[in-house]
Amino acid sequence: MKLRDIALAVAVTALWGVNFVVIRVGLDHFPPLMFNALRFTFAALPAVFFVGRPRVPWRWLLAVAMALGVAKFSLLFAGMAAGMPAGLSSLVLQSQAVFTVLLAVPLLRERPGRRRLAGLAVAAVGVVVVAAGLGSDLPGGAFALVIAAAAAWGLSNVATRKAGGTDMLRFMVWVSALAAPWLIALSLLVDGPATDLAALRDVDAAAIFAVLFVAGAATLGGFAAWGYLISRYGASTVAPFAMLVPLFGIASAALLLDEPVHPTDVLGGLLVIGGVLAGLVGARPKSPDRTSPAADDPRPSAGGRTRLAPQPVGTGWPSRRPG
Template sequence: MKPRDIALAVVVMAIWGFNFVVIETGLDHFPPLLFNALRFTLAAFPALLFAGRPQVPWRWIIAVGLVLGVTKFSLLFAGMAAGMPAGLSSLVLQAQAVFTTVFAVLLLRERPRALQVTGLAVAFAGIIVVATRSGTNLGAFLLIVGAAAAWGLSNIATRKASPPDTLRFMIWVSAVASGPLILLSLTFDGPAADVAALRAIDPEAVLALLYVALISTLAGFAGWGFLLRRYASATVAPFSMLVPFFGMASAAVFLGERIHALDVVGGVLVVGGILLGLKRTAVSPRPDVPRELATASGPT
C-alpha cells in the first residue's frame, strides 16, 4: 500500500475507535433508540438527495438496513447504556468476525480451512476471557455479543448485495433504518423521554450526533470503500484490528476507563485469532462473492 493509503486506513480506524467514546457521550443525552434513530436520519438526509439511485436490489438494502442499522446498533447502544464500557465494547464487537464466518458456512456454504477455524477459536477464547473477568456486566456484555452477531449477519447480506459504491449503499441503508428506529424509540423509549431529550439538547449532544452520523458513518465509510476499491481485502481488512486499540486507548484517556490485565489478555487473543483467520490460507469466497467484500468490516 502507498504511505498515504496506509495513513488513510489508520485515520479511519482511529475515527471508528474514538466513535465508542462519542457514543458513550451521546448516551448521556439521548435514550439509546432515539440516539440511533437520529444518527441514521442525519446520515441519510440530506445526503440522499445527492446519492443517486441505489445500485443494488432493494431487498438487500432493506435487509442490511434492518439487521445492521436497526438491530446491530440498537443492541450496541443498549449494551453501552446498560453499563458496558466503551473501550471493552470496541473489543467485544470484533466477535463479528467469528459470526461472519459461522454465517458464511451456514448460508453461503463456504468451507473454512483449519487455520481459520483455529484463529476463530482463539478469538472466541478471548471473548470468554473478557466475559468471565470480575466486574463484567453479563447482561450488557450479551447485548454487545448480540450486536456482533447482527453485524456478522449483515456482512453476509452485504456480500450478496455486492454494492459497487459503499458510500451510496450506506446512505440508502441509513434511510431504511431511520424509519423503524424512530418508531421503536417512540414505543420503547417513550414520547416523553424523546421530547425531554430533544428539549435538553446542548452543544455536546449536537457534536456527538454530528460525529456518529457524518464523520463515523459517512466519512469513515467513504474512506473504507476507497481502500477496498484500490486493494484486496486481505490487505485492507487487518487494519480493522486497530479499532479496539483506538477504542480502548481513547476510552482510557477521555473517559478514564481502566484497562485490566485480563482485558489485555482477551484483546490479544481476539485480535491475534482474527488476524490468524485472515491469512491467505483461510477460506476462499465463493465465485459469486466479490473479493473486496470477502473480509470487509464496517463502521461502528
C-alpha cells in the same frame, strides 16, 4: 501501499476507535434507540436526495438496514447504556467474525479452512476470557447485549454478501434511509414521545457533536475513505488495518473517559485480535477484489474476504463488508 494511504487507513481506524467514546457521550444525552435513530437519520439526510440508489435488490438493502442499523447498533447502544465500557465494547464487538462464519456456513454454503476455524476458536476463547473478568461494575446483561450486537453484525455481513459489490457510500446512505424510520418508530414505542421530547429539549453542544460525529464522520466519512482504499489496493491488503480499531477504542476510552484496563481485558483482547488476524494471514479471495468497493465496516470476513457493506461503528461500517 503509499505512505499517504497507510496514514489514511490508520486515521480511519483511529476515527472508528474514538467513535466508541463519542457514542458514550451521545448516550449520556439520549436514550439508546433515539440516539441510533438520530445517527441514521442524519447519515441519510440530505445525502439520500443527491446520490442515486445502489444497484442492489431492495430486499438486500432492507435486510442490511434491519440487521445492521436496527439490530446491531440498537443492541450495541443499549449494552453501552447498560454499563458496558466504550473501550471494551470496541473489543468484544470483534466477535462478529465468529458469528459471520457460523452463519455463512449454512446460509452461504461457505467452507472456511482449518486456519480460519482455528483462528476463530482462539478469538472465541478471548471473548470468554473477557467475560470471565467481568465484575460487579460490568453487568453481564450489558455484555450479553454487545455479544448480541456482534451476532446481528454477522447476519448483516451475510446479507451484504448476498447483495454483492456496489458503491459503498451510496449503499450506506440508502441503508441509513431504510433503517431510520424503523428506529424512530421503535424509539417512540419503547422510550415514549415524552422521553424523546425531553431529550431534545435538553440538547447541548456535546449532544449535537456526538450525533454529527457518528453520522457524518464515522459513518459517511469513514466508510468513504475505507472504500477508496479497498478500491485502490484490494480488500485483503486493507482489511487487517481494521484490527487497530479496538486498540484505538480502548486507548481513547482510557485517556478520555478514565476507563480502567484490566489484565483479563488485555489477554482477551490479544486472543480476539490475534485469532481474527490468524484467519486472515495467507487467506486469498476467491476472485480479484481490486475493483471492489469498500466495506461498511472494516472487519475481516469469513473466507478471508471483505465485502462491501454498510463501522463502524461504531463501529461502526459497514465497501466489501468484512464478514
